[in-house]
Amino acid sequence: xxxxxxxxxxxxxxxxxxxIRDGVASxxxxxxxxxxxxxxxxSSNCRDIVTALKAELAAKxxxxxxxxxxxxxxxxxxxxxxxxxxxxGTFYRRVKPKDAATIVEEHLANGTPVRRLLYxxxxxxxxxxxxxxxxxxxxxHKVVLRNMLYIDPLLIEDYISRDGYGALGxxxxxxxxxxxxxxxxxxGLRGRGGAGFPSxxxxxxxxxxxxxxxxxxxNADEGDPGAFMDRSVLEGDPHSxxxxxxxxxxxxxxxxxxxxxxxxxxxxxxxxxxxxxxAREFGFLGQDIFGTGFNFxxxxxxxxxxxxxxxxTALLTSIEGRRGEPRPRPPFPANAGLFGKPTVIxxxxxxxxxxxxxxxxxxxxxxxxxEKSKGTxxxxxxxxxxxxxxxxxxxxxxxxxxxxxxxxxxxRKKAFKAVxxxxxxxxxxxxxxxxxxxxxxxxxxxxxxxxxxxxxxxDEDTCMVDIAKFFLDFVVDESCGxxxxxxxxxxxxxxxxxxxxxxxxxxxxxxxxxxxxxTIKQTALCGLGQTAPNPVLSTIRYFRxxxxxxxxxxxxxxxxxxxxxxxx
Amino acid sequence: xxxxxxxxxxxxxxxxxxxxxxxxxxxxxxxxxxxQVLHKAQELVGYCPKWVQVRVAxxxxxxxxxxxxxxxxxxxxxxxxxxxxxxxxxAGTACYVKGTKMVVKAIRQHLGIKPGxxxxxxxxxxxxxxxxxxxxxxxxxIIGKDVHGRLEPEQIPEILEQYQ
Ligand SMILES: Cc1cc2nc3c(=O)[nH]c(=O)nc-3n(C[C@H](O)[C@H](O)[C@H](O)COP(=O)(O)O)c2cc1C
Ligand code: FES
Numbered sequence: 010x011x012x013x014x015x016x017x018x019x020x021x022x023x024x025x026x027x028x029i030r031d032g033v034a035s036x037x038x039x040x041x042x043x044x045x046x047x048x049x050x051x052s053s054n055c056r057d058i059v060t061a062l063k064a065e066l067a068a069k070x071x072x073x074x075x076x077x078x079x080x081x082x083x084x085x086x087x088x089x090x091x092x093x094x095x096x097x098g099t100f101y102r103r104v105k106p107k108d109a110a111t112i113v114e115e116h117l118a119n120g121t122p123v124r125r126l127l128y129x130x131x132x133x134x135x136x137x138x139x140x141x142x143x144x145x146x147x148x149x150h151k152v153v154l155r156n157m158l159y160i161d162p163l164l165i166e167d168y169i170s171r172d173g174y175g176a177l178g179x180x181x182x183x184x185x186x187x188x189x190x191x192x193x194x195x196x197g198l199r200g201r202g203g204a205g206f207p208s209x210x211x212x213x214x215x216x217x218x219x220x221x222x223x224x225x226x227x228n229a230d231e232g233d234p235g236a237f238m239d240r241s242v243l244e245g246d247p248h249s250x251x252x253x254x255x256x257x258x259x260x261x262x263x264x265x266x267x268x269x270x271x272x273x274x275x276x277x278x279x280x281x282x283x284x285x286x287x288a289r290e291f292g293f294l295g296q297d298i299f300g301t302g303f304n305f306x307x308x309x310x311x312x313x314x315x316x317x318x319x320x321x322t323a324l325l326t327s328i329e330g331r332r333g334e335p336r337p338r339p340p341f342p343a344n345a346g347l348f349g350k351p352t353v354i355x356x357x358x359x360x361x362x363x364x365x366x367x368x369x370x371x372x373x374x375x376x377x378x379x380e381k382s383k384g385t386x387x388x389x390x391x392x393x394x395x396x397x398x399x400x401x402x403x404x405x406x407x408x409x410x411x412x413x414x415x416x417x418x419x420x421r422k423k424a425f426k427a428v429x430x431x432x433x434x435x436x437x438x439x440x441x442x443x444x445x446x447x448x449x450x451x452x453x454x455x456x457x458x459x460x461x462x463x464x465x466x467x468d469e470d471t472c473m474v475d476i477a478k479f480f481l482d483f484v485v486d487e488s489c490g491x492x493x494x495x496x497x498x499x500x501x502x503x504x505x506x507x508x509x510x511x512x513x514x515x516x517x518x519x520x521x522x523x524x525x526x527x528t529i530k531q532t533a534l535c536g537l538g539q540t541a542p543n544p545v546l547s548t549i550r551y552f553r554x555x556x557x558x559x560x561x562x563x564x565x566x567x568x569x570x571x572x573x574x575x576x577x
Numbered sequence: 578x579x580x581x582x583x584x585x586x587x588x589x590x591x592x593x594x595x596x597x598x599x600x601x602x603x604x605x606x607x608x609x610x611x612x613q614v615l616h617k618a619q620e621l622v623g624y625c626p627k628w629v630q631v632r633v634a635x636x637x638x639x640x641x642x643x644x645x646x647x648x649x650x651x652x653x654x655x656x657x658x659x660x661x662x663x664x665x666x667x668a669g670t671a672c673y674v675k676g677t678k679m680v681v682k683a684i685r686q687h688l689g690i691k692p693g694x695x696x697x698x699x700x701x702x703x704x705x706x707x708x709x710x711x712x713x714x715x716x717x718x719i720i721g722k723d724v725h726g727r728l729e730p731e732q733i734p735e736i737l738e739q740y741q
């Protein structure tokens with residue numbers, strides 16, 4: 010790709026071919042069948058459905074009229090395997106390979122949707138044929154997940170048809186590096202990896218830092234156990250990450266980027282590798298990008314199963330091939346990052362926001378969300394909720410809207426108890442705060458945090474002491490051991506919690522926990538230890554009575570904890 | 578015969594060493610390649626025994642101590658051999674809330690092994706892991722490369738039967 014004009018031309022051609030996916034039936038195709046290829050649907054055998062559909066189409070001689078595409082995660086994992094048929098946008102759920110014959114016969118050959126595979130709202134028998142009329146989709150606002158329902162992640166042409174690499178072209182040929190940084194700053198984008206630091210400022214610090222070369226790093230370690238947003242973006246729209254990182258490279262004056270992905274995500278690694286290779290072939294990576302003399306390339310580094318490596322200083326050490334132990338900051342990576350050089354490190358979702366911001370401008374982005382939290386947030390909705398899956402909402406949406414409107418509420422008429430956000434560093438939001446708007450500051454005030462986007466719904470059958478124990482057990486396991494407050498403190502806290510959960514808790518144990526937690530918070534070396542007490546503090550804050558029940562009455566309301574005699 | 582500190586007399590083992598050396602060649606003399614090399618070495622050998630660590634250390638120019646430090650720091654590297662089929666039961670938050678304990682119990686009843694153990698016939702090894710990214714299908718587990726979701730204890734024997 011040597012010029013923006015050339016890209017525009019390709020985009021126009023591809024757009025024409027693919028406009029059926031915007032609901033405009035024309036061109037050579039009668040239908041495009043988009044089968045969800047997210048992790049959830051793949052594990053419920055969506056690949057067999059693709060094979061079956063293709064075989065049925067071939068048998069009827071329809072291969073030239075109907076195209077079958079495997080996409081990234083469409084979101085409604087619980088309804089999987091799901092698919093959307095364009096141009097009309099018919100949504101099918103819980104599809105089985107044996108349904109392929111019927112879909113081809115009735116719908117793709119004769120134009121009548123298969124009624125029994127259509128979605129029905131809980132408690133209703135009336136089918137809702139179009140995905141865009143279903144609450145789960147209707148109430149979302151997609152920026153990061155913009156391409157999920159529309160592209161084949163393995164085809165760079167599909168990405169280009171939806172403005173892909175247009176932002177890179179614009180930045181490189183029409184904007185100065187400072188203007189790019191100013192745009193990201195003005196947009197008000199804050200880091201999506203958990204801490205919410207303004208991304209534009211981070212870029213500016215790194216651009217101004219002395220030292221070269223500079224590096225761009227993508228944090229794709231996704232350590233929160235109960236979250237799969239980053240994975241879905243990498244698998245479903247890998248080019249959006251490449252484009253975001255390359256724009257940053259131009260803005261800060263870096264020529265090399267690294268993506269650090271956890272080894273547990275082989276498909277994400279495979280897709281990103283393929284996307285990087287394609288981007289090189291098209292000249293979006295490599296030498297003299299868009300004929301501007303700017304060079305940039307990206308390499309993948311694979312993690313090896315250590316939660317602490319999601320912490321930025323540990324991650325950078327791990328890329329260098331060493332034990333991923335964190336170090337105190339400052340110096341921040343902006344000044345002394347990878348190999349001791351100035352480095353921008355951002356989260357996957359942060360990177361996916363960059364191209365739309367450059368393309369549509371900072372005002373557009375800043376118009377979404379709340380005063381201090383701009384844009385949207387992707388959540389991995391899971392646990393005891395009907396529509397588990399991937400959702401993206403404007404900042405400021407309430408927890409109630411996410412859990413009940415989009416999530417469809419709690420299964421089996423159970424009572425809602427809390428949602429947990431922020432994983433092992435976060436806290437819970439109880440029923441009385443269901444109407445809290447989801448933004449960095451409001452969640453912080455409740456003692457929960459935005460976190461990276463894991464949102465676990467809990468109902469009356471969940472015991473909050475057990476949940477606190479679960480997270481602390483996780484931290485004890487994952488503590489790197491470098492500092493003693495984290496290594497020993499969390500272990501002591503876990504022992505106390507175990508005692509309480511066993512029915513051997515003593516009067517004063519809650520106070521002991523509170524004191525221990527506050528010491529760990531103040532003295533731990535890195536974010537892992539400093540935030541480790543949060544799940545305990547938060548459950549004590551809102552569910553102290555459950556702790557007391559365990560200690561005084563030896564009672565676990567949710568019947569989760571098994572009480573043992575002290576002698577055991 | 579290459580000196581690797583173990584009794585690798587058979588040609589099979591000699592071949593393994595040759596393949597390992599090819600992996601090492603990509604990063605020869607570059608300590609920063611340690612983790613990536615260990616990944617590939619473990620894929621080749623099945624785990625990271627001492628002779629692998631020694632060879633990697635010499636090849637990349639780092640101390641054996643450093644290699645051992647890295648192997649033991651990261652959960653994915655193993656010092657002991659694993660079964661033919663590795664079962665990883667997800668113990669992430671979503672799965673935990675929906676019944677990790679019950680899945681582990683069912684496997685334990687069927688195979689007689691606890692997390693961290695391998696069956697006597699080396700058919701299965703069992704471990705719990707933190708979130709495999711299939712939270713929407715909780716509770717979930719991975720066997721080899723296959724994800725199994727929405728698990729009920731009754732299904733466990735049938736699923737395990739597929740792996741011989
Ligand atoms: C213990 C710990 C674990 C973390 N894990 C992750 C992670 O898995 N993914 C991530 O993007 N950020 C994680 N972070 C945050 C990173 O340190 C860092 O703030 C982030 O990569 C910056 O990117 P952002 O500004 O785009 O959010 C973690 C932080 C701590 C303290
Ligand atoms: S918590 Fe089990 S897959 Fe995420």
